[in-house]
Amino acid sequence: MLPWVEKYRPRHMKDIINQKNAIQKINDWIKSWISGTPKKKALLLAGPPGSGKTSTVYALANDYGFEVIELNASDERTLEKIKRYIGAAYTLDIFGRKRKLIFLDEADNMEPSGAREIAKLIENAPNPIILTANYYWKVPREIRNKALIVEYKRLTQRDIQTALYKILKIERIFVPKEVIAEIAKRASGDLRAAINDLQTVISGGVEDAVEVLAYRDVEKSVFQVLGTIFSTDNVKRARMASWNLDMMPNDLLLWIDENLPYVYPKPEDIARAYEALSRADIYLARAQRTGDYGLWKYATDMMSAGVAVAGIKKKGFLRFYPPKTIKILTESKEERSLRDSLIKKIMKEMHMAKLEAIETMRIFRSIFENNSEVAAHIAVFLDLGDKEIEFLAGDKEKAAKIKGKMLSIHRKLKERGELEEHVRVAVEAKKSEEELEKAEEEMEVVEEEPKEKMNKPKKKGKQATLFDFMKK
DSSP states (O other), X not given: OOOHHHHTSOSSGGGSTTOHHHHHHHHHHHHHHHHSOOSSOXXXXXXXXXXXXXXXXHHHHHHHTEEEEEEETTSTTHHHHHHHHGGGGGOOOTTSOOEEEEEEEOGGGOOXXXXXXXXXXXXXXXXXXXXXXXXXXXXXXXXXXXXXXXEOOOOOHHHHHHHHHHHHHHHTOOOOHHHHHHHHXXXXXXXXXXXXXXXXXXXXXXXXXXXXXXXXXXXXXXXXXXXXXXXXXXXXXXXXXXXXXXXXXXXXXXXXXXXXXXXOOSHHHHXXXXXXXXXXXXXXHHHHHHOOTTHHHHHXXXXXXXXXXXXXXXXXXXXXXXXXXXXXXHHTHHHHHHHHHHHHXXXXXXXXXXXXXXXXXXXXXXXXXXXXXXXXXXXXXXXXXXXXXXXXXXXXXXXXXXXXXXXXXXXXXXXXXXXXXXXXXXXXXXXXXXXHHHHHHHHHHHHHSOHHHHTSOOOOOOOOOHHHHHHO
8 A cells, every 4th residue: 555645646747736837848848858859858847846847757768768866865875876977867768668758856965076977977978867855046056057946836735625525536536625735734735635634534533633733844854853752651642653754764673682681671561562563564574575665554553652661660750862873884885885895896806706706705805814925915905995905905905015015016017018018919929839839639548548547528628716916
């Protein structure tokens, strides 16, 4: 079961609510792309949240047969992401049937480095680029000057009520007019928020609509959510605690898991709470595996209400701690990235399976810590970077010593390469003659060998190894 904001997202441009002028400009722009190259290669959709900007991008792609490549321009890794996907902006799909449409969300929260890269992308890419922003004047000037700006107006309460009634008609659910009016009023022109509120009201019970909407009014921190869950025995209050928390259910589960033992003093209560939490974990894993994210609702119920009613809690002030798992993973992220990079290089260059490469890497660590001469040869052979060398050596001074010896090896290889270039032509001239003589010798050996030896399988030629490289 999809969330309603996804289930009822407009599939075609004609379904976008009350943005007639904007839709006309966008259609004209994309048609100029199809027939050639427009003067402005990028489109900047600017307007309030929930006014239909993102829905327009996907409806446009659906109507005109484009493949969408989406990036979030406010992401701290924007520059890396853009460089990774920049090649996709210049190509069709593997069968040459679909053109790409590059979509960058939250362009008004862009970093300067990302802005420069996006400006280059706009200037050179032969495919359409669409950016969205709440405030177009906050978008960096170098991008604004290269884009056609299309403004979206804020939706009225009447627009939102009309959209909500259409959803209720399809779902065959009755909700009183005054509740719909209250949802539309609180949404402040944000249709996405209104649809979320409508689904929340229905799941929590229409009779409690006012209380439910009050919970949705204020964005909560994870500490507020934990405080509510661990201080109440009321199922409904515990369920509503996480409704406006900007956090994925998997992350909330880690926070509850970390703090649960500090709240329940009795082992039997802790066991019941963890039983509820384990059921939530099962639902989350099943949702991830099957794509049925309607299971998130059951997972959230188990980790909130299920934990809240597990037993008698401690009284008084409770201090909450962040999950150790998140802290450990954050601190070890770079180390894990270097380890994975090394394993891939060992697998590729030494033709090993992954388990063998892991064991070889452990041996290399010992070598890098104790023998800089051999380590330098290994580093050159695997084409290791500075960080990878430091990771294996475990010490910056040892790594610097290894890098110094690597320079010497590189010089020798370069000199040898230049000498080989001088004799390359002569060697190739004699190649045919040598191969002919070798073939004649092998034929003579075959004639002299007994028949039983001829029937033996020939040994495979020895593959070049790291040790062969070190002998050079």
